[in-house]
Amino acid sequence: MTATPAAPAPPTTGAPGTLGGRWTQFALRRGGRLLVSLFVLVTASFLMIHLVPGDPVRAALGMTAPTELVEARRHALGLDDPLLTQYLDYLGGLFRGDLGESIQTQLPVGETIGRRLGATVSLGLIAFVLALLIAVPLGVCVAVATRRGRRQRTSLGFASGSVVIGSIPDFLIGVVLVAVFAVGLGWLPVAGREDGAASYVLPVLALAIGPAAMLARIVRVEMISVLESDYIRTARAKRLPARRIHLVHALPNAVTATLTLGGMLLASMVAGTVLVENVFAWPGLGSTIVSSIVTKDYPVVQGTVLVYGVIVLLVNTLVDVALAVLDPRSTVGEA
Incomplete structure (x- = not known):
């Protein structure tokens, strides 16, 4: 008796519960x-x-x-x-890409914003990268040094210091940096963007110091949690080198919460350039929106607020996508 060949299985790429279906639902949401x-x-x-x-x-x-x-x-x-x-x-x-016309200058708002957008985005991105370069190594090192209740003074000092530094407004940090390094010591320019890379140092530090302290605290908490997990204990039982355990096995699993908070910090840092740019007379969107408010040039204010909002939305969306790539479980069961 000849067996009847089985019918080909239907494609499951977009079926609910499959990988393709989850990603489709995630993209639609x-x-x-x-x-x-x-x-x-x-x-x-x-x-x-x-x-x-x-x-x-x-x-x-x-x-x-x-x-x-x-x-x-x-x-x-x-x-x-x-x-x-x-x-x-x-x-x-x-x-059509038309944001209206300035009441004061009668120039297109898009042209005014386009001339200033690069200065703001570059300032925010450089500050964000610096915050990550400070926060991740610092949080990891403190977590390794203080896990299982060791070095209580270091743990308490780090927690207290990160809270205090993270709560200081970035514009106030900027004023202190100007008073010390520009006016007092004369090492760096006070304001403007004409001095090249040196012009970035103080405004970048003003934007990065507070977020770096907050992010380092989150990295430490997540890293300690991962270091106490079962698979890390298994890795230690196998006599793997400590550096490999911390950097290869523990750090990637501690990066999820860090990525989420980091994305929110990037969005807030770009928006936070408004005050810092005015402290340092930085020729970006922050100084543009303040001067437009003073001169009652509302179309420029309107366009600048819209651009800031779009930047924040896009950053948050990119963070969600990156988080889903690193942890596909986050695409399941969302409202």
Whole structure:
């Protein structure tokens, strides 16, 4: 009797519960959240200019500006159209890459932001890398030295110091750094970006010191937890070198929480450049948004807030993706 050949199994790439299905669901959830967040951000940035008391054009041009000039600028900016029409025009402009026009300079907002964006992003990224280079080795070393209750004074000093340093505002750290290293010792430039790499030192330190202290504390806690796990005890029983145990087996498993917090810190560091840039007269988005608020140039404020928000959303999304790659279990069971 000839056996009937079995029918080919259906493809399971997108079936629920499979690897492909989990990744598809993860991508749909993350993409949906990103779109909703972008919609809320765009709507909030649009309404911001309309919720400000008074007439932004009159405030920007001055109380003595002729009424004809004010009305002409309002018409040119479309501020005399119905609110819904303005909102639809705003959305259409965003799809074309048009963020509007500055009331003060009458230049495109996108052009103004484009000239300053690189300075802000470079400052935030360099500070983030420096924070990681300080926090991860420091947290690992303190964890190894203080695990199982050893060196209580070191543990207490590290915990207390990291909390104190992490709670100091970055702009205050910047003021202290300027007073000591720029004004007092004269080693580094006080402000600006004209002195090349030396110009980055103080603002980068001002941005990185607090987050590095917070991140080092998280690295220590996670590392201690991993060092007490069963597979690390097995590795020690096999007489593996301590360096291999700490760096190859323990550190990758302690990086998950560090990556999550690090992503949030990167987003907050980019947004935190607003105050630090003004301390150091840094030609980035932070100084742009402050000067625009002072001059009542609300379209520039609106565009800058939108760009900051998009940067934060994209960073958080990239962190979620990186976390899912390192730990695929995080793609399962999310709301």
